[in-house]
Amino acid sequence: MRAIKKLGRWGLLAAGLALVLSPASLLAQDQAENQPTVTLQQVKDRLKENKKFLDEAKKRGKAGDARGLDVALENFNRGQEGLNRALNRGRFEGDVFDREEAFDRVEKATRKHGEVLADLLNKVPEQARPGIMRAIENSQKGRETALERLSQAREQRLEAQRRGEVRGQSGANRPGFAGSGAQAGSAGRPGGIGAAGGPPAGAGRPPAPPKRP
Secondary structure: OHHHHHHHHHHHHHHHHHHHHOOHHHHHHHHHHOOOOEEHHHHHHHHHHHHHHHHHHHHHHHHOOHHHHHHHHHHHHHHHHHHHHHHHHOOEEOOHHHHHHHHHHHHHHHHHHHHHHHHHHOOOOHHHHHHHHHHHHHHHHHHHHHHHHHHHHHHHHHHHHHOOOOOOOOHHHOOOOOOOOOOOOOOOOOOOOOOOOOOOOOOOOOOOOOOOO
16 A cells, blocks of 8 residues: 555656646647748747746756756757757748748847857856756757758848849848848838938028128
């Protein structure tokens, strides 16, 4: 009877651990990973989840919570590895602008993740470093894939524009998207005073009154 109770307790513990390591968000990610194609919205959602796990890892590492840090890093690694597999398939659902934006977002996010992880690596005990090193490697793989796909997406978009198959602005100039090729704050702004194409500085001002003799 004692053995049965002990097995029951271990079973409950194992079930609880499985729930910690496999939250609902990760189950949804695994399901999305089996989709034949990937969409821009799925990329956005995955990057948002990865940032949340990385923020949790930073918080747990700062608090000295080794167990919490391990769980957060495991969740981050699963999410990033799933994203890497989806990108490597190369099957994207959406137009050329969506494709370009998705890869640009991945490149920027994974570059930032790598910087955060490198900083965290110097602030945790030795036993926590393997998980961080794995996360750095996964982020680097994701960035390399995104850079390669981004270059291809831009070439495809430019070629489609040359053939007249698509019209309008490039993805980098669409509202809400500042790609690596766009100047920060420049997209969508009308020409202002002193701006290229706008009125020269001082235009529209009333003339200064003549000086009195």
